[in-house]
Amino acid sequence: GAVVSQHPSWVICKSGTSVKIECRSLDFQATTMFWYRQFPKQSLMLMATSNEGSKATYEQGVEKDKFLINHASLTLSTLTVTSAHPEDSSFYICSARGPESSYNEQFFGPGTRLTVL
Amino acid sequence: GQQLNQSPQSMFIQEGEDVSMNCTSSSIFNTWLWYKQDPGEGPVLLIALYKAGELTSNGRLTAQFGITRKDSFLNISASIPSDVGIYFCAGREYGQNFVFGPGTRLSVLP
Numbered sequence: 222g223a224v225v226s227q228h229p230s231w232v233i234c235k236s237g238t239s240v241k242i243e244c245r246s247l248d249f250q251a252t253t254m255f256w257y258r259q260f261p262k263q264s265l266m267l268m269a270t271s272n273e274g275s276k277a278t279y280e281q282g283v284e285k286d287k288f289l290i291n292h293a294s295l296t297l298s299t300l301t302v303t304s305a306h307p308e309d310s311s312f313y314i315c316s317a318r319g320p321e322s323s324y325n326e327q328f329f330g331p332g333t334r335l336t337v338l
Numbered sequence: 339g340q341q342l343n344q345s346p347q348s349m350f351i352q353e354g355e356d357v358s359m360n361c362t363s364s365s366i367f368n369t370w371l372w373y374k375q376d377p378g379e380g381p382v383l384l385i386a387l388y389k390a391g392e393l394t395s396n397g398r399l400t401a402q403f404g405i406t407r408k409d410s411f412l413n414i415s416a417s418i419p420s421d422v423g424i425y426f427c428a429g430r431e432y433g434q435n436f437v438f439g440p441g442t443r444l445s446v447l448p
Contacts, residue, residue, distance in 0.1 A: 324388060325430070326371060326383060
C-alpha cells in the first residue's frame with residue numbers, strides 16, 4: 222500500500238505554545254487529506270478534511286482557529302495546534318487519499334502523540 | 339451523520355481460535371476497507387473490497403463485501419498473539435468520504 226508519514230512522532234510542549242504536525246504522502250498524490258484525533262482506547266474522531274489548494278472543512282465542534290490546517294501541495298498537509306493546552310493532549314493521526322476513482326483507498330500515517338504540560 | 343456499527347465491540351479469544359467480526363451500515367456502499375491499529379500506531383490497511391459478494395484474503399485474514407452492500411465481514415483464522423489490536427471497518431459511497439466504524443478490540447489469550 223501507499224505510504225504516509227507524519228512528523229514528529231511525538232512532541233511535548235508547554236501550555237500556550239503552538240505545535241505544527243506535518244503529514245506527507247510519500248509515493249502518491251493525496252488530493253484529499255484527513256486529520257483525526259484519538260483518545261486512549263477510543264475510536265478515530267475526524268477533525269477535518271482538506272483538499273489540496275482549498276480551505277479545510279472542519280467537523281462540528283472542532284475549532285478551526287485552534288486547529289489550523291494547510292494543504293498546500295498534493296503531498297503535504299500540516300496541522301497546527303495553536304495556544305495548546307493540556308486538554309489538547311492526544312494522538313493525532315493524518316490520512317490521505319488519491320484522486321477520486323472506483324478503487325480509492327485511504328492510508329494513514331503513524332500518528333503523532335502530543336503532550337501539553 | 340452517517341455511522342457504521344461494528345460487532346462485537348471487543349472480544350477475548352484463545353490463541354489458535356478463529357475470529358469473526360462484522361460491520362453494518364444504513365447506506366449502500368461501493369467500497370469497504372478493513373484496518374488494524376496496533377497500540378500507539380496509525381491504522382494499517384488490511385483488505386479492500388470493491389464488489390458486492392467479493393471475498394478477499396490476506397494471509398489468515400478473509401473479508402467479504404456483503405451482497406446487500408450494507409455490510410462487511412472480517413475473519414481471522416488460527417489467531418496468534420500479534421493479532422491483538424483494534425480492527426476498524428470503513429465504507430463509502432462513490433464520491434463520498436469514507437465513514438469509519440468504532441472498532442472491534444481484539445485480545446488474544448495465550
